[in-house]
Amino acid sequence: GQQLNQSPQSMFIQEGEDVSMNCTSSSIFNTWLWYKQDPGEGPVLLIALYKAGELTSNGRLTAQFGITRKDSFLNISASIPSDVGIYFCAGSKAAGNKLTFGGGTRVLVKP
Protein backbone atom coordinates (compact mmCIF):
# COMPACT_ATOMS: atom_id res chain seq x y z
CA GLY A 1 0.00 0.00 0.00
CA GLN A 2 0.94 3.62 -0.32
CA GLN A 3 3.30 4.93 2.30
CA LEU A 4 4.36 8.37 3.23
CA ASN A 5 8.06 9.11 2.86
CA GLN A 6 9.34 9.78 6.34
CA SER A 7 12.86 10.91 7.12
CA PRO A 8 15.22 10.40 8.66
CA GLN A 9 14.76 6.68 9.26
CA SER A 10 16.72 6.94 12.47
CA MET A 11 18.60 9.51 14.46
CA PHE A 12 20.67 9.77 17.59
CA ILE A 13 19.92 12.47 20.10
CA GLN A 14 21.81 13.97 22.96
CA GLU A 15 19.86 15.32 25.87
CA GLY A 16 18.99 18.95 25.30
CA GLU A 17 19.22 18.82 21.51
CA ASP A 18 16.39 19.77 19.18
CA VAL A 19 15.10 17.03 16.89
CA SER A 20 13.35 17.38 13.56
CA MET A 21 11.68 14.89 11.24
CA ASN A 22 9.38 15.19 8.27
CA CYS A 23 6.99 13.37 5.99
CA THR A 24 6.28 13.96 2.35
CA SER A 25 3.79 12.56 -0.08
CA SER A 26 3.13 12.75 -3.79
CA SER A 27 -0.58 13.21 -3.10
CA ILE A 28 -2.65 15.52 -0.92
CA PHE A 29 -3.79 14.60 2.57
CA ASN A 30 -6.43 16.52 4.49
CA THR A 31 -5.26 15.49 7.94
CA TRP A 32 -1.77 14.85 9.26
CA LEU A 33 -1.15 13.04 12.50
CA TRP A 34 2.00 12.34 14.47
CA TYR A 35 2.29 9.29 16.74
CA LYS A 36 4.94 7.90 19.07
CA GLN A 37 5.32 4.19 19.61
CA ASP A 38 7.30 2.63 22.44
CA PRO A 39 8.51 -1.00 22.15
CA GLY A 40 5.69 -3.51 22.50
CA GLU A 41 3.03 -0.82 22.65
CA GLY A 42 0.53 0.73 20.31
CA PRO A 43 1.06 4.22 18.86
CA VAL A 44 0.06 7.18 20.99
CA LEU A 45 -1.25 10.32 19.31
CA LEU A 46 1.00 13.35 19.79
CA ILE A 47 -0.40 16.01 17.48
CA ALA A 48 -3.23 16.24 14.95
CA LEU A 49 -3.24 18.80 12.13
CA TYR A 50 -6.34 19.65 10.12
CA LYS A 51 -5.60 22.77 8.09
CA ALA A 52 -2.94 23.58 5.54
CA GLY A 53 -0.35 25.85 7.11
CA GLU A 54 -1.45 24.97 10.64
CA LEU A 55 1.27 25.03 13.28
CA THR A 56 0.42 23.22 16.49
CA SER A 57 2.36 22.65 19.69
CA ASN A 58 2.04 20.07 22.42
CA GLY A 59 4.57 20.82 25.14
CA ARG A 60 8.03 20.48 23.61
CA LEU A 61 6.55 19.15 20.38
CA THR A 62 5.65 21.32 17.41
CA ALA A 63 4.21 20.12 14.14
CA GLN A 64 3.17 21.87 10.96
CA PHE A 65 0.82 20.95 8.15
CA GLY A 66 2.48 21.96 4.89
CA ILE A 67 0.77 24.54 2.73
CA THR A 68 0.73 22.18 -0.25
CA ARG A 69 -0.91 19.53 1.99
CA LYS A 70 1.73 17.10 0.82
CA ASP A 71 4.07 17.34 3.76
CA SER A 72 4.38 17.80 7.49
CA PHE A 73 7.19 18.12 10.00
CA LEU A 74 7.59 17.42 13.69
CA ASN A 75 10.08 19.16 15.95
CA ILE A 76 11.04 18.13 19.45
CA SER A 77 12.81 20.81 21.42
CA ALA A 78 15.27 20.21 24.25
CA SER A 79 15.09 16.43 23.97
CA ILE A 80 15.08 14.24 27.07
CA PRO A 81 15.81 10.51 27.41
CA SER A 82 12.13 9.55 27.36
CA ASP A 83 11.83 11.00 23.86
CA VAL A 84 13.45 7.79 22.63
CA GLY A 85 11.05 5.72 20.55
CA ILE A 86 9.63 5.45 17.07
CA TYR A 87 7.73 8.39 15.64
CA PHE A 88 5.24 7.85 12.86
CA CYS A 89 3.52 10.38 10.67
CA ALA A 90 0.14 9.43 9.27
CA GLY A 91 -2.11 11.05 6.74
CA SER A 92 -5.79 10.80 6.09
CA LYS A 93 -7.69 11.74 2.96
CA ALA A 94 -11.17 13.19 2.96
CA ALA A 95 -13.24 10.06 3.30
CA GLY A 96 -12.81 6.64 4.83
CA ASN A 97 -10.63 7.69 7.68
CA LYS A 98 -8.02 5.16 6.62
CA LEU A 99 -4.63 6.28 7.76
CA THR A 100 -1.55 5.95 5.61
CA PHE A 101 1.57 5.68 7.73
CA GLY A 102 5.10 6.82 7.16
CA GLY A 103 7.92 4.37 7.62
CA GLY A 104 8.81 5.75 11.03
CA THR A 105 11.73 7.64 12.54
CA ARG A 106 13.59 5.74 15.22
CA VAL A 107 14.99 8.12 17.82
CA LEU A 108 17.88 6.73 19.82
CA VAL A 109 20.16 8.13 22.50
CA LYS A 110 23.75 8.87 21.62
CA PRO A 111 26.08 6.48 23.43
Added chain:
Amino acid sequence: GAVVSQHPSRVICKSGTSVKIECRSLDFQATTMFWYRQFPKQSLMLMATSNEGSKATYEQGVEKDKFLINHASLTLSTLTVTSAHPEDSSFYICSASRDRDLVDEKLFFGSGTQLSVL
Protein backbone atom coordinates in the same frame (compact mmCIF):
# COMPACT_ATOMS: atom_id res chain seq x y z
CA GLY B 1 -9.10 10.88 26.72
CA ALA B 2 -10.46 7.95 24.80
CA VAL B 3 -9.05 4.57 25.69
CA VAL B 4 -8.87 1.48 23.56
CA SER B 5 -8.14 -1.79 25.30
CA GLN B 6 -6.63 -4.73 23.45
CA HIS B 7 -6.34 -8.25 24.80
CA PRO B 8 -4.28 -10.36 25.06
CA SER B 9 -1.02 -8.44 24.94
CA ARG B 10 0.96 -11.52 24.07
CA VAL B 11 0.04 -14.99 22.86
CA ILE B 12 2.11 -18.01 21.95
CA CYS B 13 0.34 -20.83 20.14
CA LYS B 14 1.02 -23.98 18.23
CA SER B 15 0.78 -24.04 14.46
CA GLY B 16 -2.73 -24.87 13.30
CA THR B 17 -4.58 -23.34 16.22
CA SER B 18 -6.82 -20.30 16.04
CA VAL B 19 -6.23 -17.17 18.08
CA LYS B 20 -8.76 -14.49 18.96
CA ILE B 21 -7.74 -10.93 19.73
CA GLU B 22 -10.19 -8.48 21.30
CA CYS B 23 -10.33 -4.73 20.89
CA ARG B 24 -12.60 -2.69 23.13
CA SER B 25 -13.38 0.99 23.26
CA LEU B 26 -13.70 1.79 26.96
CA ASP B 27 -15.27 5.23 27.12
CA PHE B 28 -16.83 5.79 23.73
CA GLN B 29 -18.82 3.96 21.10
CA ALA B 30 -16.62 3.00 18.19
CA THR B 31 -18.57 2.74 14.98
CA THR B 32 -15.41 1.95 13.07
CA MET B 33 -12.39 -0.05 14.14
CA PHE B 34 -9.25 -0.81 12.22
CA TRP B 35 -6.85 -3.73 12.41
CA TYR B 36 -3.17 -3.29 11.61
CA ARG B 37 -0.24 -5.61 11.37
CA GLN B 38 3.32 -4.57 12.15
CA PHE B 39 6.49 -6.53 11.50
CA PRO B 40 9.66 -5.75 13.47
CA LYS B 41 11.16 -2.37 12.62
CA GLN B 42 8.45 -1.70 10.06
CA SER B 43 5.48 0.58 9.84
CA LEU B 44 1.85 -0.28 10.47
CA MET B 45 0.01 -1.88 7.59
CA LEU B 46 -3.77 -1.71 7.52
CA MET B 47 -5.37 -5.14 7.27
CA ALA B 48 -9.07 -4.36 7.44
CA THR B 49 -11.73 -1.87 8.42
CA SER B 50 -14.40 -3.14 10.78
CA ASN B 51 -17.81 -1.45 10.86
CA GLU B 52 -20.34 -2.24 13.55
CA GLY B 53 -23.17 -4.35 12.19
CA SER B 54 -21.70 -4.92 8.75
CA LYS B 55 -18.99 -6.94 7.08
CA ALA B 56 -15.41 -5.89 7.39
CA THR B 57 -13.58 -4.38 4.44
CA TYR B 58 -10.25 -6.05 3.81
CA GLU B 59 -7.22 -4.46 2.22
CA GLN B 60 -5.79 -5.97 -0.91
CA GLY B 61 -3.78 -9.09 -0.23
CA VAL B 62 -5.34 -9.82 3.17
CA GLU B 63 -7.16 -13.15 3.30
CA LYS B 64 -10.58 -12.63 4.83
CA ASP B 65 -10.98 -16.33 5.59
CA LYS B 66 -7.66 -16.30 7.40
CA PHE B 67 -8.29 -13.18 9.43
CA LEU B 68 -11.89 -13.20 10.62
CA ILE B 69 -13.22 -9.92 11.93
CA ASN B 70 -16.38 -9.48 13.96
CA HIS B 71 -17.71 -6.12 15.14
CA ALA B 72 -20.91 -7.16 16.87
CA SER B 73 -21.24 -4.20 19.21
CA LEU B 74 -20.23 -0.56 19.34
CA THR B 75 -17.51 -1.29 21.86
CA LEU B 76 -16.00 -4.57 20.70
CA SER B 77 -14.26 -5.86 17.61
CA THR B 78 -12.46 -9.19 17.42
CA LEU B 79 -9.80 -10.48 15.07
CA THR B 80 -9.44 -14.25 14.81
CA VAL B 81 -6.34 -15.63 13.15
CA THR B 82 -7.52 -19.01 11.94
CA SER B 83 -5.20 -22.00 11.61
CA ALA B 84 -2.22 -19.85 12.53
CA HIS B 85 1.18 -20.61 11.05
CA PRO B 86 4.63 -19.24 11.88
CA GLU B 87 4.39 -16.67 9.09
CA ASP B 88 1.39 -15.17 10.88
CA SER B 89 3.64 -14.24 13.80
CA SER B 90 3.48 -10.48 14.07
CA PHE B 91 2.37 -7.53 16.20
CA TYR B 92 -1.33 -6.87 15.68
CA ILE B 93 -2.78 -3.49 16.65
CA CYS B 94 -6.34 -2.26 16.62
CA SER B 95 -7.57 1.29 16.54
CA ALA B 96 -10.96 2.86 16.98
CA SER B 97 -12.76 5.93 15.74
CA ARG B 98 -15.74 7.36 17.55
CA ASP B 99 -17.13 9.21 14.58
CA ARG B 100 -19.32 7.40 12.05
CA ASP B 101 -19.03 10.32 9.67
CA LEU B 102 -15.29 10.09 10.07
CA VAL B 103 -14.89 13.84 10.57
CA ASP B 104 -12.86 13.28 13.69
CA GLU B 105 -9.93 11.53 12.17
CA LYS B 106 -8.01 11.08 15.35
CA LEU B 107 -7.70 7.38 15.89
CA PHE B 108 -6.98 5.82 19.26
CA PHE B 109 -4.83 2.72 19.28
CA GLY B 110 -4.82 -0.36 21.45
CA SER B 111 -1.60 -1.52 23.07
CA GLY B 112 -1.10 -4.30 20.55
CA THR B 113 -0.91 -8.10 20.61
CA GLN B 114 2.33 -9.94 19.94
CA LEU B 115 1.45 -13.25 18.30
CA SER B 116 4.09 -15.94 18.16
CA VAL B 117 3.20 -19.14 16.33
CA LEU B 118 5.49 -22.09 17.00
